[in-house]
Amino acid sequence: MALNYIWIALFAIGVLVGLFKLVFMGDVEALPAMMDSTFEMSNMAFEMTIGLTGTLTLWMGILKIGEDSGLVERLARFLSPVLTKLFPEIPKGHPALGSIFMNFSANMLGLDNAATPVGLKAMQELQSLNPNKDAASNSMIMFLVLNTSGLTIIPVSIMAYRAKGGASDPTDVFIPLLLATLCSTLVGLVVTSIYQKINLFNKAILVVVGFIAALVAALFTAIHGMDTKQMQHFCRILTSIIMLGAIMLFIYSGWRRKLNVYNSFIEGAKGGFRVAVSLIPYCVAILAAVGVFRASGALQLFQDAIKYVVSAMGLGSDWVSALPVALMKPLSGPGARGMMLECFSSYGVDSFVGHLASVLQGSTDTTFYILAVYFGSVGIKKYRYSVTCGILADLAGMVGAVLVSYFFFYT
Numbered sequence: 103m104a105l106n107y108i109w110i111a112l113f114a115i116g117v118l119v120g121l122f123k124l125v126f127m128g129d130v131e132a133l134p135a136m137m138d139s140t141f142e143m144s145n146m147a148f149e150m151t152i153g154l155t156g157t158l159t160l161w162m163g164i165l166k167i168g169e170d171s172g173l174v175e176r177l178a179r180f181l182s183p184v185l186t187k188l189f190p191e192i193p194k195g196h197p198a199l200g201s202i203f204m205n206f207s208a209n210m211l212g213l214d215n216a217a218t219p220v221g222l223k224a225m226q227e228l229q230s231l232n233p234n235k236d237a238a239s240n241s242m243i244m245f246l247v248l249n250t251s252g253l254t255i256i257p258v259s260i261m262a263y264r265a266k267g268g269a270s271d272p273t274d275v276f277i278p279l280l281l282a283t284l285c286s287t288l289v290g291l292v293v294t295s296i297y298q299k300i301n302l303f304n305k306a307i308l309v310v311v312g313f314i315a316a317l318v319a320a321l322f323t324a325i326h327g328m329d330t331k332q333m334q335h336f337c338r339i340l341t342s343i344i345m346l347g348a349i350m351l352f353i354y355s356g357w358r359r360k361l362n363v364y365n366s367f368i369e370g371a372k373g374g375f376r377v378a379v380s381l382i383p384y385c386v387a388i389l390a391a392v393g394v395f396r397a398s399g400a401l402q403l404f405q406d407a408i409k410y411v412v413s414a415m416g417l418g419s420d421w422v423s424a425l426p427v428a429l430m431k432p433l434s435g436p437g438a439r440g441m442m443l444e445c446f447s448s449y450g451v452d453s454f455v456g457h458l459a460s461v462l463q464g465s466t467d468t469t470f471y472i473l474a475v476y477f478g479s480v481g482i483k484k485y486r487y488s489v490t491c492g493i494l495a496d497l498a499g500m501v502g503a504v505l506v507s508y509f510f511f512y513t
Contacts, residue, residue, distance in 0.1 A: 147382070177199075185199045188307065268451055383478070385475065
């Protein structure tokens with residue numbers, strides 16, 4: 103229901119601002135620009151979804167091999183002692199646990215191409231356990247809130263954009279970005295656990311947190327002292343090894359069980375195509391609303407209002423120049439990326455605003471897009487408290503991004 107109100111508000115506010123510009127400011131281009139944006143963003147949504155079809159087909163096929171060979175089931179049994187503490191509704195050894203783990207792993211390593219198909223597969227498995235097929239289960243909400251919090255250990259794409267923008271050290275946002283996304287993830291986890299009455303002070307959960315901390319420390323030690331080119335090569339090689347290794351592990355598991363691996367892949371791949379097509383309406387709905395809101399100038403007005411209030415209170419307003427990235431990120435990944443590049447162009451990639459825009463871009467994920475696509479893929483209509491938890495996680499990530507950027511980059 104919350105997403106329904108937000109979707110209506112994006113259109114309504116955008117149209118009202120456009121009408122105000124036309125009537126009181128004589129801006130005859132305001133409404134046509136908004137109309138053009140609906141066509142542009144609808145086409146973009148379609149192209150994004152069609153572009154996702156190949157990746158979905160590939161990974162759904164690979165996952166089907168894992169299911170038929172029993173690898174996903176064995177992975178689920180191995181992870182049950184930990185994940186069932188966060189997802190108590192999921193039975194021990196259920197395949198959903200394996201898919202959830204693979205999705206989290208892919209997200210942390212920045213492997214978006216693998217994370218989305220695996221995440222959609224996890225939603226299908228969670229839906230099979232859901233007693234109310236129209237409403238989101240607690241397990242779905244916990245999964246998606248952690249997903250939208252955007253925890254990433256290797257922010258390859260952001261460092262690549264900074265390098266392309268001419269940054270003196272594209273990797274200098276690594277630690278600030280990691281701290282900001284940790285803020286988002288921890289707040290999302292705590293808030294959702296409060297809703298679901300989950301005790302986080304559990305030995306199994308604390309062990310996982312310690313393991314992730316050790317992994318981050320090991321990664322930081324590995325890249326410490328590398329120059330930009332070495333860092334990019336290291337990240338590309340590491341991600342390639344992980345993805346190819348996962349594919350070969352699934353194929354080997356099927357071969358060892360004397361499975362017809364090729365036929366198994368084809369059966370899973372067919373499902374990937376069906377899922378991709380079903381996502382088109384949800385992508386069009388979100389991106390068209392975002393396009394109207396942005397083209398109307400409402401986003402810029404909101405930014406100007408915040409800057410005025412902050413300045414009137416006598417507080418530093420430097421961070422407000424990067425605010426469009428934060429406001430756009432929960433709505434649209436490409437939109438937020440465009441805002442970040444605009445900050446690079448206007449203020450300089452090595453400026454405080456340029457650094458903050460980079461950290462904001464990686465501090466959280468496209469919350470509304472993810473909720474619409476993931477819930478839409480399994481026909482969920484009632485999101486319950488998922489939007490509230492997702493927004494609070496986003497807000498924590500944004501505040502964390504501003505604070506750590508002031509600490510590391512403000513002079």
